[in-house]
Amino acid sequence: MSDGAGCSAERTGVNHRYGFVAHGGGHAGNRRSNEPQDLCEKETAMADERPEKILAALGGAGNIIEIEGCITRLRCELHDGSIIDEPALKAAGAMGVVKLGAVVQVIVGPEADNIASDIEDLL
DSSP states (O other): OOOSTTOHHHHHSEETTTTEEOSSSSOGGGOOTTSOTTHHHHHHHHHHHHHHHHHHHTTOGGGEEEEEEOSSEEEEEESOGGGOOHHHHHHTTOSEEEEETTEEEEEOOTTHHHHHHHHHHHO
């Protein structure tokens, strides 16, 4: 486990930025004996890397015209919708991808607003 400085899940059990409950983080007494000790760090790192991975799979910053978060989707207007990497989007946690030309929706779940905001920060 880390010292907890960068892991809100360790303190509360919930990562409020991305809305998941960390297994074992703040509930060490509930942890199964075979559960990895660093699960909190892995989940947090995966969530923190998701905006960068999704941006890369959408063709990079130069391909983004506009991106906004919906309830569960990233709504993206791209310069070229044909260059997106759907397998990479799914590897980054996308549950689905809907394409219609240069308009792409990436289904990411209830943390869509936070991911969209993080991607906008990267642009």
